[in-house]
Amino acid sequence: MLYSKLFGKTSKTVSADEESINAQYLIRGGFINKQMAGIYNYLPLGLRVLTKIQNIIREEMLAADANEILMPSLTQEESYKTTGRDNMDVLFRSEGHGGTKYVLNPTHEEVVTPLVQRYVFSYQDLPLGVFQIQNKYRNEARAKSGILRGREFNMKDLYSFHTDEASLNEYYEVMKKVYHKIYDRLGLGELTILTYASGGAFSRYSHEFQTLCAVGEDTIFTCEKCKIGINKEIISEQTTCPECGNVDLVEKNGIEVGNIFKLRTKFSSAFNFKYSDAAGQEQLVEMGCYGMGPSRIMGTLVEVFHDDNGIVWPESVAPFKYHLIALGKEDETFEMAQKLYKTMTANGIEVLFDDRRELTAGAKFADADLLGLPVRMIISKKTLEKQSVEIKKRNSDQSELEPIENYL
Amino acid sequence: MLYSKLFGKTSKTVSADEESINAQYLIRGGFINKQMAGIYNYLPLGLRVLTKIQNIIREEMLAADANEILMPSLTQEESYKTTGRDNMDVLFRSEGHGGTKYVLNPTHEEVVTPLVQRYVFSYQDLPLGVFQIQNKYRNEARAKSGILRGREFNMKDLYSFHTDEASLNEYYEVMKKVYHKIYDRLGLGELTILTYASGGAFSRYSHEFQTLCAVGEDTIFTCEKCKIGINKEIISEQTTCPECGNVDLVEKNGIEVGNIFKLRTKFSSAFNFKYSDAAGQEQLVEMGCYGMGPSRIMGTLVEVFHDDNGIVWPESVAPFKYHLIALGKEDETFEMAQKLYKTMTANGIEVLFDDRRELTAGAKFADADLLGLPVRMIISKKTLEKQSVEIKKRNSDQSELEPIENYL
Numbered sequence: 001m002l003y004s005k006l007f008g009k010t011s012k013t014v015s016a017d018e019e020s021i022n023a024q025y026l027i028r029g030g031f032i033n034k035q036m037a038g039i040y041n042y043l044p045l046g047l048r049v050l051t052k053i054q055n056i057i058r059e060e061m062l063a064a065d066a067n068e069i070l071m072p073s074l075t076q077e078e079s080y081k082t083t084g085r086d087n088m089d090v091l092f093r094s095e096g097h098g099g100t101k102y103v104l105n106p107t108h109e110e111v112v113t114p115l116v117q118r119y120v121f122s123y124q125d126l127p128l129g130v131f132q133i134q135n136k137y138r139n140e141a142r143a144k145s146g147i148l149r150g151r152e153f154n155m156k157d158l159y160s161f162h163t164d165e166a167s168l169n170e171y172y173e174v175m176k177k178v179y180h181k182i183y184d185r186l187g188l189g190e191l192t193i194l195t196y197a198s199g200g201a202f203s204r205y206s207h208e209f210q211t212l213c214a215v216g217e218d219t220i221f222t223c224e225k226c227k228i229g230i231n232k233e234i235i236s237e238q239t240t241c242p243e244c245g246n247v248d249l250v251e252k253n254g255i256e257v258g259n260i261f262k263l264r265t266k267f268s269s270a271f272n273f274k275y276s277d278a279a280g281q282e283q284l285v286e287m288g289c290y291g292m293g294p295s296r297i298m299g300t301l302v303e304v305f306h307d308d309n310g311i312v313w314p315e316s317v318a319p320f321k322y323h324l325i326a327l328g329k330e331d332e333t334f335e336m337a338q339k340l341y342k343t344m345t346a347n348g349i350e351v352l353f354d355d356r357r358e359l360t361a362g363a364k365f366a367d368a369d370l371l372g373l374p375v376r377m378i379i380s381k382k383t384l385e386k387q388s389v390e391i392k393k394r395n396s397d398q399s400e401l402e403p404i405e406n407y408l
Numbered sequence: 409m410l411y412s413k414l415f416g417k418t419s420k421t422v423s424a425d426e427e428s429i430n431a432q433y434l435i436r437g438g439f440i441n442k443q444m445a446g447i448y449n450y451l452p453l454g455l456r457v458l459t460k461i462q463n464i465i466r467e468e469m470l471a472a473d474a475n476e477i478l479m480p481s482l483t484q485e486e487s488y489k490t491t492g493r494d495n496m497d498v499l500f501r502s503e504g505h506g507g508t509k510y511v512l513n514p515t516h517e518e519v520v521t522p523l524v525q526r527y528v529f530s531y532q533d534l535p536l537g538v539f540q541i542q543n544k545y546r547n548e549a550r551a552k553s554g555i556l557r558g559r560e561f562n563m564k565d566l567y568s569f570h571t572d573e574a575s576l577n578e579y580y581e582v583m584k585k586v587y588h589k590i591y592d593r594l595g596l597g598e599l600t601i602l603t604y605a606s607g608g609a610f611s612r613y614s615h616e617f618q619t620l621c622a623v624g625e626d627t628i629f630t631c632e633k634c635k636i637g638i639n640k641e642i643i644s645e646q647t648t649c650p651e652c653g654n655v656d657l658v659e660k661n662g663i664e665v666g667n668i669f670k671l672r673t674k675f676s677s678a679f680n681f682k683y684s685d686a687a688g689q690e691q692l693v694e695m696g697c698y699g700m701g702p703s704r705i706m707g708t709l710v711e712v713f714h715d716d717n718g719i720v721w722p723e724s725v726a727p728f729k730y731h732l733i734a735l736g737k738e739d740e741t742f743e744m745a746q747k748l749y750k751t752m753t754a755n756g757i758e759v760l761f762d763d764r765r766e767l768t769a770g771a772k773f774a775d776a777d778l779l780g781l782p783v784r785m786i787i788s789k790k791t792l793e794k795q796s797v798e799i800k801k802r803n804s805d806q807s808e809l810e811p812i813e814n815y816l
Binding site for chain 1: 413414415416417438441443444447448449450451452455458473475476477478479480481482483484500501502503504505508510512519523524526527536538543545547548549559560
């Protein structure tokens with residue numbers, strides 16, 4: 001991509017009401033732009049990051065044999081009356097012609113349960129996992145954490161369906177591993193720990209995946225040995241590490257980047273969703289749900305991976321790998337940069353070429369740091385004399401010359 | 409994909425209120441499922457088709473140097489007051505904490521204009537094209553045409569920004585060609601014609617792309633020579649072919665699969681969106697908009713390409729290319745089919761393998777016809793004796809034996 005052709009340039013300032021680091025850097029870098037509180041536009045750079053996060057999640061969901069579907073955002077309010085969730089404070093509502101009452105789904109249990117019910121009749125149809133990657137809506141009282149907590153935000157939500165609790169438990173344990181693998185691929189593996197949180201009517205605990213980060217809204221007590229957390233909300237009933245009994249827990253802040261929950265028969269009983277077992281008896285379906293928010297993960301990555309100059313994207317989600325800069329006014333340098341850009345792009349390498357000729361080196365370096373692509377590649381009169389390019393990783397202070405022919 | 413693992417099976421019946429062919433076949437085939445009037449769930453097969461349509465459109469937009477962005481569905485009602493469109497009958501509205509009034513965008517002029525305004529200041533920043541592929545919402549009085557006219561539906565909307573009318577006109581003509589190329593790739597090229605339709609305050613005409621189809625809601629008068637249409641809504645003022653003057657026009661029905669419109673300064677003047685020209689003078693930005701609905705196109709493809717037995721997908725958007733069926737009860741046949749499935753899939757060929765062993769040949773053939781994949785591949789004891797598979801294209805009555813080694 002040529003920077004001159006890219007919609008959404010860097011800016012030095014950001015509106016004063018953006019308190020969070022993620023919103024500040026993402027807006028200044030031209031990744032996102034605020035529409036209104038809790039609602040953002042994704043510009044090309046930001047959409048590339050979001051899409052890469054979504055694709056990593058999608059790949060791991062499909063590898064775990066989950067079926068990808070796409071449910072609507074608008075749903076009839078009756079479905080929420082059926083489950084008794086029509087009084088939720090976070091529901092956005094709307095009304096259509098003829099007085100039809102709609103809800104903008106904050107999660108999709110009310111949609112997916114009757115949907116799956118139309119196709120699943122027998123124990124032979126189970127277990128089944130279906131997921132979607134889609135926008136969700138929450139009428140939040142306050143929205144001040146950038147894309148960490150939005151009123152409109154992107155979610156991957158997976159729902160699993162089972163004949164019995166044992167099958168649910170087995171799937172749930174598999175999904176824990178899948179989630180850890182996804183965080184590993186996103187560069188968050190080291191910082192993200194399984195955390196016990198409050199359950200519901202049917203299960204003692206749910207589990208969150210918390211990325212340790214000083215600005216995280218959640219307080220968790222961690223067992224350093226097991227890399228396990230306990231959400232503050234349940235610390236009074238669970239005072240020791242549930243895995244090893246350790247009482248020496250350390251209080252930390254975390255950002256919830258995932259949440260898995262055994263719904264058991266809460267929703268299947270509301271919709272009377274039953275299957276026939278091997279003996280021909282009707283039984284309620286057991287369910288689990290597994291959420292992960294790509295837009296929140298994008299914000300989390302910025303909160304975790306940045307320095308005073310800007311973002312430091314992990315390579316797996318960076319909008320481009322290389323940030324190519326030509327220094328000086330010489331045509332020869334610029335032409336060689338153009339050649340590099342064309343060759344690398346033709347070879348399938350992702351390059352953002354800052355082709356603005358009027359800009360100073362300092363301004364280009366500042367933009368490169370702000371955008372945070374993994375590798376900065378500089379070509380100048382000096383490097384050309386040595387038939388080289390200067391390579392500097394965003395997460396390192398060291399730069400080195402490499403033969404230009406390595407990239408041609 | 410193994411059919412046994414696929415969520416969303418075929419069914420023989422469909423609810424009586426689905427009058428349209430597209431909804432009937434797509435629901436019976438397990439591509440979509442109705443959530444409520446005008447609102448559908450996309451099951452895995454349907455999502456694959458929708459995604460392929462979206463990707464073809466995306467590729468051509470990017471090839472035309474448009475920038476992909478993603479705008480929100482929720483927007484402040486004030487923006488619609490600014491443009492005077494807050495009284496539109498099709499607006500879904502919602503209210504948030506503190507009385508914040510939202511609209512669910514039916515189109516995105518009210519979002520994209522102030523968004524682009526934040527980044528475009530000079531004639532050097534223009535022309536610029538930005539597009540998104542995203543869901544739209546329309547509070548339609550009636551919704552009875554399946555996914556041809558939904559209350560929640562998928563759209564590609566491109567907006568272009570220009571210094572002057574000449575630049576807008578040039579871009580507009582380029583986009584006409586891009587649209588025709590997209591319809592060609594989708595298999596709709598022969599049937600889709602540029603149609604003159606009513607303009608607005610600032611331009612005499614807009615242009616629609618109409619796919620000729622008996623069930624189309626629109627009436628158009630076509631010039632057979634030029635392959636040009638005139639929408640009935642303007643036939644009283646435009647009684648001859650605008651290209652050749654032909655008066656011998658033929659009345660036909662069409663489905664509007666695209667719409668392009670010169671907005672001129674309608675929205676830039678509402679938001680006071682100006683740029684500095686080369687002389688440093690402030691000028692209003694000229695705008696164009698270019699819509700195309702992937703979900704409506706999916707429905708159109710079914711309306712146009714089907715027979716009494718089911719859908720006949722064009723290869724470019726078919727959920728899989730091959731529909732592999734093993735006949736008979738012999739393990740040998742089934743095992744060879746499994747081998748074919750694995751080998752072809754590993755080679756990047758898209759195969760749906762109907763691995764249900766208990767089903768009759770007739771039931772499998774009926775499902776294959778209903779799903780409408782381009783190539784049916786049968787393996788049986790008889791074909792195996794000849795080291796062959798039977799190949800039959802969905803759009804042909806002829807089948808032929810081919811050496812099995814061609815696929816291994």
